[in-house]
Amino acid sequence: MRIKHVYLYITEMKLRYPFATSYGTYEKRQSILLEVQDDDGRTGWGEVVAFSEPWYTEETIQTAWHILKDFLIPALKDQELTHPSEVPALFAHVKRNHMAKAGLEGAVWDLYAQQCGISLANALGGTRSEIEVGVVIGINPLPYMLEQIAAYREQGYARFKVKIKPGQDYDMLVSIRDVFPDIPLMADANSAYTLQDIKLLQRLDDLDLMMIEQPLADHDFLDHARLQNELKTPICLDESIHSLEDARVAVTLGSCRIVNIKAGRVGGLTESVRIHDYCKQHNIAVWCGGMIETGISRAQNIALASLNHFTIPGDISASERHWERDVIIPSVRLHHGKIQVPKQIGLGFQIDREYLNYITIQSEHM
Numbered sequence: 408m409r410i411k412h413v414y415l416y417i418t419e420m421k422l423r424y425p426f427a428t429s430y431g432t433y434e435k436r437q438s439i440l441l442e443v444q445d446d447d448g449r450t451g452w453g454e455v456v457a458f459s460e461p462w463y464t465e466e467t468i469q470t471a472w473h474i475l476k477d478f479l480i481p482a483l484k485d486q487e488l489t490h491p492s493e494v495p496a497l498f499a500h501v502k503r504n505h506m507a508k509a510g511l512e513g514a515v516w517d518l519y520a521q522q523c524g525i526s527l528a529n530a531l532g533g534t535r536s537e538i539e540v541g542v543v544i545g546i547n548p549l550p551y552m553l554e555q556i557a558a559y560r561e562q563g564y565a566r567f568k569v570k571i572k573p574g575q576d577y578d579m580l581v582s583i584r585d586v587f588p589d590i591p592l593m594a595d596a597n598s599a600y601t602l603q604d605i606k607l608l609q610r611l612d613d614l615d616l617m618m619i620e621q622p623l624a625d626h627d628f629l630d631h632a633r634l635q636n637e638l639k640t641p642i643c644l645d646e647s648i649h650s651l652e653d654a655r656v657a658v659t660l661g662s663c664r665i666v667n668i669k670a671g672r673v674g675g676l677t678e679s680v681r682i683h684d685y686c687k688q689h690n691i692a693v694w695c696g697g698m699i700e701t702g703i704s705r706a707q708n709i710a711l712a713s714l715n716h717f718t719i720p721g722d723i724s725a726s727e728r729h730w731e732r733d734v735i736i737p738s739v740r741l742h743h744g745k746i747q748v749p750k751q752i753g754l755g756f757q758i759d760r761e762y763l764n765y766i767t768i769q770s771e772h773m
């Protein structure tokens with residue numbers, strides 16, 4: 408396969424509800440959607456999940472746009488490929504910029520699956536026909552969070568993740584536990600704490616949380632290992648894990664017992680599958696993270712989460728969790744609290760071109 412054309416779209420969509428994390432609040436979402444085309448005119452779709460602000464990682468929409476246009480797309484175009492797992496080597500001379508790389512690599516995976524006449528899930532080695540999914544509750548006044556949890560439970564979500572930050576942590580979680588003693592519950596700190604907060608973090612052990620996600624800074628492998636040693640609650644790493652190598656460091660040091668895999672953060676689906684396989688070998692649980700993404704990345708996540716070691720429900724909610732309307736047809740829906748893994752070829756969804764046009768604020772053909 409040879410990529411002859413790449414079409415880039417910067418889109419902007421308003422979230423149905425503002426989404427607050429420990430480091431900031433998202434109200435609207437720009438994304439880079441990209442379409443790659445081969446010599447036969449077939450196209451594959453990918454999404455760069457970087458945000459407009461460098462809060463979650465250092466990448467932004469603008470840095471990704473630059474890296475894609477000036478380095479990655481020229482490195483990919485016209486190269487003869489037999490498999491998408493060859494794409495990371497073409498990008499190896501470009502340091503990091505994982506979300507930009509993953510957007511393009513994901514589009515090649517979709518195209519490859521279509522050429523083979525199989526689903527993306529199948530191409531990645533996925534075996535599940537449906538996946539259990541969880542939902543994330545942003546930081547808000549407590550009564551509103553309780554209402555949201557009740558509503559999402561009604562919709563069948565199998566796991567509830569609550570964002571926490573200093574001052575909105577222990578007491579808030581105790582109140583949630585009082586109302587919902589049995590729900591599978593976890594907390595995501597997005598690096599809001601340091602090892603100095605160890606006493607507070609140890610109190611969370613009373614709350615029967617499935618895990619605490621990324622309590623400390625992204626580079627703090629050693630401090631996470633010390634913290635995990637002192638905590639009963641499993642630590643899950645998100646922002647710390649940019650590669651298989653990071654997963655090896657974390658697992659070897661004992662920095663976590665669970666890994667959140669996001670294709671964007673680790674540079675693509677190829678690296679995601681490698682991390683999945685490594686964690687499976689080492690008895691480290693994995694689940695698929697979310698990035699408030701459009702349906703393209705959401706469809707990719709569904710395919711990825713169909714691999715058999717994704718044993719914990721991921722942050723793969725229905726399209727309507729964040730969007731009034733999604734860019735894929737049909738939108739992602741829950742069926743009895745689960746999401747069906749599409750059997751159709753490629754991503755298994757169509758692109759809603761009319762809506763794509765409507766939300767596009769900039770585009771380019773390369």
Ligand SMILES: O=C(O)CCC(=O)c1ccccc1C(=O)O
Nearest residue numbers: 463543597696697698699700722
């Ligand atoms: O996609 C979602 O619904 C929310 C996923 C989420 O928690 C998140 C969203 C944006 C940035 C970081 C994170 C995170 O997992 O830390």
Ligand SMILES: [Mg+2]
Nearest residue numbers: 595620621645
């Ligand atoms: Mg997280």
